[in-house]
Amino acid sequence: MRGEVLHYDQEQGFGFITGADGKRYTFAREDLRREMALARGAEVEFQPNGDRASNIFSVRARMAGPADGAAPATAATAELPSSAPVAPTHFGRNAENEATQSTGLWSYFWRGLTTNYVNFSGRARRKEFWGFCLFWTIGLVVAIGVGLSVDLSRGEGGGDEPIVMLGLICLFFLLTFLPWVSLIVRRLHDLGLTGWLAILCFVPYVGGLATLVFALIPTQAGDNKWGPVPAGVRF
Template identity: 30%
Template sequence: MHYYTDVLKRYADFDGRARRQEYWMFVLWNIPVVVVLMVIDFALDSYPVITWIYTLAVFLPSLGVSVRRLHDTGKSGWWYLISLIPFIGGIWMIILMATEGNRGANQYGEDPKQVVAA
């Protein structure tokens, strides 16, 4: 749970690097939250207003952790735009997010694995 709240605390922070674990735990916590909100919207027999509000609320934190994850692999945050390419872009983005980060410091900061371990 702390991975989820840590990302929310760094709301619009696009500097630094994020480990794979930080990114994927945030994504995995978002899935059940969205599913529960969709069930609530369905139970209220309304347009998915609650789900859309939540999605908009976590858009910047999601973008921030994605950019920091790309920084960990040595890529610029602008690589996030690759996901806009139909079909291949989403697959490429998943591969980039699952790729192990650079060991040691890179141009975006210190290795988050070493910082946590220290």
């Protein structure tokens, strides 16, 4: 399968690749067919094995050969950078990221309810978290207002319980629960932490404080195993 290198730490011998199928694969130094320096955006071919990529080699190593009427590429020359710039081909989720995406608060909120509804991979910067929080609060206020208005206008014979308002609030929480969980997980990934720490955010008495702390910590500098630095972050 063909894919693109998203990150490779040569010192630690760890990295990840986005495949043409849109999935993200991890790999280690021993998964490389030969020792080589892989830059971000490099085009490679690999053998998928679950969530891991193996038998990885640079596509350039196959581009020049006897069948093309050129001298065979050796292990040394195959990895040398070309003098002419080559625009890498992007695949899967990284190809989507290449398209200009707005980093506005509303855009983050809308993507949280659509493309990122159950996205538990990748990273979410502080602005994305607070943008979702802002419009989620506005949506909750609107749901309360609409429900209360309907309850007050039910007219004669209507009970004193705000049934419609409570129903709308419950529905709103049900529809936005998964986006909230996935957003917290991606926020933790952005800090270089495991997403399992999101459980702390739902512990009584301490959940609110834990969520606030995770929301205020700055983005981790540099790429990590959950993805590159989110767009728009400046250090």
